[in-house]
Amino acid sequence: MIKKLKFPINDLPNIEFKTDEPLSKYTFTKTGGNADVLAFPKTREELVEIVNTARQNDVKITVIGNASNLIIKDGGIRGIVIILPNFNKIEVHDNSVTAEAGATIVDATKAAQKAGLSGLEFAAGIPGSVGGAVFMNAGAYGGEIRDCFESTEVLMPNGEIKQFTFDEMKFDYRHSIIQTNGGIVISATFALHAGDKEKIQNKMDELNEMRASKQPLEYPSCGSVFQRPPHHFTGPLIIKAGLQGKIIGGAQVSKKHAGFIVNINHATATDYMNLIHLIQKTVKEKFDVDLHTEVRIIGEDRVGEVSANS
Secondary structure, three states, X not given: OHHHHOOOHHHOOOOEEEEEEEHHHOOOOOOOOEEEEEEEOOOHHHXXXXXXXXXHOOOOEEEEOOOOOEEEOOOOEEEEEEEOOOOOOEEEEOOEEEEEOOOEHHHHHHHHHHOOEEOOHHHOOOOOEHHHHHHHOOEEOOEEHHHOEEEEEEEOOOOOEEEEEHHHHOOEOOEOOHHHHOOEEEEEEEEOEEOOHHHHHHHHXXXXXXXXXXXXXXXXXXXXXXXXXXXXXXHHHHHHOOOOOOEEOOEEEOXXXXXXXXXXXXXXXXXXXXXXXXXXXXXXXXXXXXXXXXXXXXXXOOOOOOOOOO
């Protein structure tokens, strides 16, 4: 497999690689096929080495963050997959927090609270990485990353590290320019403001309690599956369509929150995809409403198998 890829991992002996690695070990859904090569760079220099080597050998690069709002298909991902758990440093400077891409957004909110900085409370329960949160313009409970974003460092496909400001990010609902320019988020800085530590913590606790009471955190899932359609709420639409509790394979429309699909019994990514397609088809037929996925879906179908909406 590596020979076919023409990616000389032996020329990069200081970088940790795993070959033919099951990505189900890294996703929140506990589904997904294998990566040809999975790389765990420890430094910016190593990350640049991987990107430059992949470009020189015409090997595709895919970056996954905390894989919390992500479905990787059962055929896995060809080329190099990069994951950044070693990029987890968080620093506080005056009224800003700078966090590396592999740090969790939850840890960034904790660092802000400890410093008495307000503005990130909305993200206290978002399970993604900082890089993924910036990439997706993650949001919850009325807040989005763009509301407190100052700048980000991005490794571009040509190996250059570039700084992006707010205006350059082209933020929209669950969208940033990083989704189209092929860059890799290295770190992000959030512009916050002074606040009372106790009040900040109370707000974070309140939002986490709301999340725990309404979301099926007891099961593996990919978070909220669908974008909210104009003039509607996704969960009630799915309930009215009679699909709450619907099971395909090992995947189920959550009985706790119909906007979530949970892995209740060794689900595959294909189970997820087929259930997503059924929901979209049924809601369209019954209510003439188009449901678009919020979850990011990547990878390939298994050989000989095609998911319903691949």
